[in-house]
Amino acid sequence: MAKVIVYPPTSMILSDLVSRMGHKALVVPEAVRNLVTESKIQSPPLNMTPEEPKKGLRYAAVDVPSGVRGRMSLIGPIIEESEAAIIVEDPGWLTGCSGCSRTNELVRLLIRTKGIPVLDLSYPTNDDEARVFVQKIRSFLEGLN
Amino acid sequence: MLVTKYVITSPESNILPSDIAMKIYGSKHDVTVKETCMGVTINGEESVIDEVVKEIRSLDPAGIFIKDRGFPPGDPRRCRGRRGGGARPGFYMIESECKILPMISRALAAEGDVPSLPEKKRPLPPGRLEEIVKEGLS
Amino acid sequence: MIRIAQLSCGAEYSGIQREIERAAETVGATLVYPEVSLEDILNVESSFGVSVSSGDLNMAMARAVRIVQNPDLADAVIVMTCFRCAEAAIIRSEIRKYIHENSKIPVLSYSFTERTTAETLLTRMEALVTTVKYRGLLAREKQTGLTAGIDSGSTTTKAVVMRDNQVIGTGWNPTTEVLQSAEDALTAALKMSGVAREELQAIGVTGYGRFLVGKHINAKLIQEEITVNSKGAVFLADAQKGPATVIDIGGMDNKAISVQDGIPGGFTMGGICAGASGRFLELTAKRLGVDITELGKLALKGNYQNVAMNSYCIVFGTQSLVNNLAMGRKPEDVAMAACHSVAEQVYEQQLQEVEVKEPVIMVGGTSLIEGLPKAMEELLQIKVTVPKYAQYIGAVGAALLVSGLLED
Numbered sequence: 202m203a204k205v206i207v208y209p210p211t212s213m214i215l216s217d218l219v220s221r222m223g224h225k226a227l228v229v230p231e232a233v234r235n236l237v238t239e240s241k242i243q244s245p246p247l248n249m250t251p252e253e254p255k256k257g258l259r260y261a262a263v264d265v266p267s268g269v270r271g272r273m274s275l276i277g278p279i280i281e282e283s284e285a286a287i288i289v290e291d292p293g294w295l296t297g298c299s300g301c302s303r304t305n306e307l308v309r310l311l312i313r314t315k316g317i318p319v320l321d322l323s324y325p326t327n328d329d330e331a332r333v334f335v336q337k338i339r340s341f342l343e344g345l346n
Numbered sequence: 347m348l349v350t351k352y353v354i355t356s357p358e359s360n361i362l363p364s365d366i367a368m369k370i371y372g373s374k375h376d377v378t379v380k381e382t383c384m385g386v387t388i389n390g391e392e393s394v395i396d397e398v399v400k401e402i403r404s405l406d407p408a409g410i411f412i413k414d415r416g417f418p419p420g421d422p423r424r425c426r427g428r429r430g431g432g433a434r435p436g437f438y439m440i441e442s443e444c445k446i447l448p449m450i451s452r453a454l455a456a457e458g459d460v461p462s463l464p465e466k467k468r469p470l471p472p473g474r475l476e477e478i479v480k481e482g483l484s
Numbered sequence: 485m486i487r488i489a490q491l492s493c494g495a496e497y498s499g500i501q502r503e504i505e506r507a508a509e510t511v512g513a514t515l516v517y518p519e520v521s522l523e524d525i526l527n528v529e530s531s532f533g534v535s536v537s538s539g540d541l542n543m544a545m546a547r548a549v550r551i552v553q554n555p556d557l558a559d560a561v562i563v564m565t566c567f568r569c570a571e572a573a574i575i576r577s578e579i580r581k582y583i584h585e586n587s588k589i590p591v592l593s594y595s596f597t598e599r600t601t602a603e604t605l606l607t608r609m610e611a612l613v614t615t616v617k618y619r620g621l622l623a624r625e626k627q628t629g630l631t632a633g634i635d636s637g638s639t640t641t642k643a644v645v646m647r648d649n650q651v652i653g654t655g656w657n658p659t660t661e662v663l664q665s666a667e668d669a670l671t672a673a674l675k676m677s678g679v680a681r682e683e684l685q686a687i688g689v690t691g692y693g694r695f696l697v698g699k700h701i702n703a704k705l706i707q708e709e710i711t712v713n714s715k716g717a718v719f720l721a722d723a724q725k726g727p728a729t730v731i732d733i734g735g736m737d738n739k740a741i742s743v744q745d746g747i748p749g750g751f752t753m754g755g756i757c758a759g760a761s762g763r764f765l766e767l768t769a770k771r772l773g774v775d776i777t778e779l780g781k782l783a784l785k786g787n788y789q790n791v792a793m794n795s796y797c798i799v800f801g802t803q804s805l806v807n808n809l810a811m812g813r814k815p816e817d818v819a820m821a822a823c824h825s826v827a828e829q830v831y832e833q834q835l836q837e838v839e840v841k842e843p844v845i846m847v848g849g850t851s852l853i854e855g856l857p858k859a860m861e862e863l864l865q866i867k868v869t870v871p872k873y874a875q876y877i878g879a880v881g882a883a884l885l886v887s888g889l890l891e892d
Binding site: 426429430431432433435438441442 | 487490514515516517518519520522525539540543547
Binding site: 243244246249251253264266270291295297300302 | 493494495496497498499500501502505522525526535536537538539540541542543565566567568569571572596597598599
């Protein structure tokens with residue numbers, strides 16, 4: 202079982218396909234869960250404090266906007282943990298944890314420069330594309346075993 | 347550790363969120379269930395949730411999808427009713443991906459060879475474009 | 485409860501959402517997030533005019549469109565994005581303009597870092613809420629009765645006494661011990677007006693020390709300086725109807741306020757670096773060996789182009805000041821260059837954030853340093869008005885506004 206980071210890191214479809222095909226999908230909600238359920242700090246909604254952007258300095262310099270560094274404090278550790286990646290081209294409707302394009306660019310860059318196997322895809326627009334989409338993910342994940 | 351997951355049904359699935367809820371209520375598992383417009387959210391111990399997910403998937407293997415959620419169900423910190431309205435940002439991503447789910451479901455259920463896709467469209471070579479312009483002007 | 489719509493990108497992830505909420509709670513407001521659909525977000529290119537690659541900014545634009553379509557959704561708007569994000573800076577400014585031009589809802593824009601605290605946001609949020617809550621009071625154009633106003637500023641404390649729409653006494657002194665400085669300024673104003681303290685019908689207080697002073701002297705009005713100063717400015721410049729822009733370069737921070745019919749519609753309050761403040765001019769005067777009241781006249785004789793000086797940082801500014809004098813530059817050129825440098829910082833950092841519409845009114849003690857309004861005129865290519873009593877603007881605004889409470 203490989204640890205697979207998916208991009209967008211909040212994708213339901215990708216994390217579901219990775220899990221149902223027997224691998225571990227690394228996703229942002231797990232990082233959010235730790236913050237909102239484990240942390241004793243009360244800083245709703247996400248319990249993020251100015252400490253998170255500071256943790257993000259591990260991935261981006263201080264002149265990078267605080268929102269990018271804060272998001273990186275959630276996504277960065279997941280990238281470090283990952284053993285493989287599936288990247289789907291930005292579909293133009295990413296919001297929330299994936300709502301900042303600068304962060305997303307940095308995330309893709311860090312994944313690609315890590316040297317792990319990467320599968321590049323686009324979201325399907327018809328049935329034939331969907332079959333190829335699922336098949337490519339299946340073969341990629343089988344190849345990791 | 348307590349975990350929360352979304353159980354989302356493809357819009358074309360015959361399984362309703364209430365069917366999933368009933369299935370869980372009828373089981374012996376200690377799990378909290380909350381129905382939503384796109385499915386249900388379930389909350390419980392990680393090992394129990396893993397079991398429940400397997401059972402739920404069996405209702406419609408190609409039509410039910412699972413996603414992790416950071417916040418527990420109905421958490422006031424994320425609930426729009428308690429936080430000045432407006433959907434939480436991640437909602438739009440789920441909504442967007444839900445629109446693709448029927449295709450993914452059919453692809454998961456399909457058997458046989460995967461179709462070959464037509465080559466992606468490329469820009470017209472400049473020479474050919476020039477010819478067309480000339481034809482159009484003549 | 486005042487509803488402030490928060491249109492933002494990055495606030496939660498910068499760890500400052502709690503601070504925004506705390507500031508809102510303190511001023512008795514609640515934050516709201518107008519409902520938009522996925523289609524609204526995907527269609528911002530046609531509804532707003534552009535879509536960008538960051539989804540959260542598209543969502544902010546979609547919410548702005550929703551508010552303009554349905555102004556009942558919010559009483560005020562704050563547009564907030566991460567400092568140093570170019571994509572967000574463009575959209576933040578455009579959202580502010582869009583709301584300002586297409587609705588009557590007051591709007592505040594601000595770029596934050598993870599260091600932004602509720603305290604930083606408080607004065608801005610207070611002003612925003614005031615413009616909504618006390619619209620009637622702010623629409624007041626005449627001072628009535630016998631009232632006093634005190635402006636407890638970071639550098640100087642000012643007081644005025646007003647009777648029947650006229651300033652009849654003024655007093656000022658450098659701010660040292662906050663309460664004593666206020667007492668002294670008020671005593672001086674009373675003495676000049678020949679009025680006994682007991683005769684005053686009410687006192688209004690503004691400025692940094694407003695809470696402390698207000699409590700001590702039992703003020704009837706304790707109000708932040710953005711609304712008070714804009715009111716004082718349009719009153720003194722006789723620009724109560726129609727648009728106006730108020731620029732107040734203070735000792736510690738600067739305000740640029742766009743006013744419509746005497747009510748602030750949008751404003752910025754800056755002061756990250758002292759190179760853009762009155763402090764720098766004070767330092768320049770000291771270094772040139774002239775009194776601060778003489779610096780402006782000296783500057784008018786100079787040419788800023790003979791001296792290279794442009795810094796938002798008081799340390800670097802002072803460095804180039806010293807270097808230029810060492811190179812034998814004329815004091816008058818240096819004086820004008822210092823005025824130009826301050827004006828340029830305000831122009832570059834703050835006036836881009838508000839609609840600059842005529843008349844442009846410069847107020848506060850620094851407006852009396854003649855070189856400064858002149859430098860601002862050159863930059864804006866617009867005539868700048870400095871009304872009489874410009875240095876007492878906050879005190880006049882407070883005396884005027886508090887008279888409105890007498891009839892209630």
